[in-house]
Amino acid sequence: MRVVAAMSGGVDSAVAAARMIDAGHDVVGVHLALSQSAATLRESARGCCTIEDAGDARRVADQLGIPFYVWDMAERFKRDVVDDFVAEYAAGRTPNPCLRCNEKIKFAALLDKALALGFDAVATGHYAQVVERPDGGRELHRAVDPAKDQSYVLGVLDAEQLARAFFPLGDTHKPQVREEAAARGFYVARKPDSHDICFIQDGDTRGWLGRALGEAPGEIVDTDGTVLGEHRGAFAYTVGQRRGLGLRRPAADGQPRYVVEVRPEANQVVVGTADLLGVNAITGEHARWCGPAPVGVVTVGAQVRAHGEEFAAEARADGNRVEVRLRERIRGVAPGQSVVLYEGTRVVGSATIVASRLERAREAAR
Structure with a gap:
């Protein structure tokens, strides 16, 4: 299979690319240039997509002996992720740019370009698992490492995207990934992880929004x-x-x-x-299903933050909309966040929260 390995310049994507080669795939490394004015050097563990990161990715690709390219998607990233982020906050909502990036960039723009060039799939260093069913369908599941699980931010992927996605690190704990990188001689084996919002490198979201919105x-x-x-x-x-x-x-x-x-x-x-702040009912829109949409009322686990707790709930899908009824109150649910639904470790799908409320009658009925 011909595979594009998305290489950020970090340890996870480096090991993911290496594992795809070990599995016998024909792999090409691609670094996404997402900044319109990329910094030369990374200043901290925050941020990504610096010229230094591109160089680190190229160095790993050279070690692996695979072709390497930089694809400029800065304009698309600004429009679909950064501008969306600003507009959502201006409207009083709290967006998650990582979900939007996965939906619009890594598994739309990147995957579409890869397919147009004759590739079969995209591999990334995300911590999640794709499980193939006996009928050939594919399911998205949590990673085995709960501390690094990224299935929440991948809950926007649909069945067609999952069919062409590989997450080679989903069955491995992060310390083992670093050990493997060191054993392979990768320079990035001890490179700090990126975290927070990649385009706000100093971590000051309030200050950044103030400059963007005035x-x-x-x-x-x-x-x-x-x-x-x-x-x-x-x-x-x-x-x-x-x-x-x-x-x-x-x-x-x-x-x-x-x-x-x-x-x-x-x-x-x-x-x-x-x-x-306590609510027990959530309305979501822009529903995305990692397989067939649920039929009727289904029992699920609901998660509203990337590394938050999962809560028992029932959900009912209605076209682009989903209603989630939680079995207990949860706090701090903000419009613009995503609710991701699980069945065991399997990701059912996700939706963007547009409203939440406390339904006291439901509490009294329990």
Whole structure:
């Protein structure tokens, strides 16, 4: 099989490419240039796609003896990931750019280009497993290493994309991957992992958004409308946030306050007590299924953060929409986040959260 190995310049994608070669595939290494003004050197474990990263990927490809190319997808990445990220925050939502990158770049733009050039599949260094069923269909499952599992950010893949995706590291724990890289003589064996948002290299999301959107001072209010303080941009706040509120006076009951709502139209941030954050029902749109869409009400596990806890739930799909009923309250569910549904270790699919609420009648019925 002819395979494009996406090589970021890190240890995971290096070992993934090597394993694809060991499996007998005809492999070509490709580094995605995603920045329109790539830095020369990586300054920290944050960020990626520097010229240094491209050089590290090329060095590994040379060691492996495979062709290597840099594909410029900076314009597409800016439009589909960065601009989307900015627009979502401006609208009072909390997006996950890694899911959008996997959906729009790595398993759309990259895969489409690979197929157009005559390749059969794409391999990446993501920690997840693809399991082939007896009927030849493929399923997406959690990685064996729970600390590195990335199935959540791959929950946007559909069956056709899974049919042409390889994740060679899904059956391995991260320390073993580093040991393998060192045994193969890869320079990147001890290179720090990238984390946080790759295009915000200093990790200051609030500052980055402020530069992108400009300051827009407004009110921080209590649920009854009482003004408690000021903010410099509602886009810098997300539901469930406690730190950085800068309130002028404490709550009368002394309880900590959290962001419970962001109102972009009024440019207000609403704060309240922790009990106002608990929800047990989620509505999602832009549903993506890693196989056939569920029929009727199905029992699932629901996860709303990349490395968050999975909660027991029931879900019902209705076209592009999905309703999720949780068996217990969970906190800090923000519009724009993704809810990813599981059946055991298998990823059923995902949807973008547009609303969440507390249905007390359901609690009383239990």
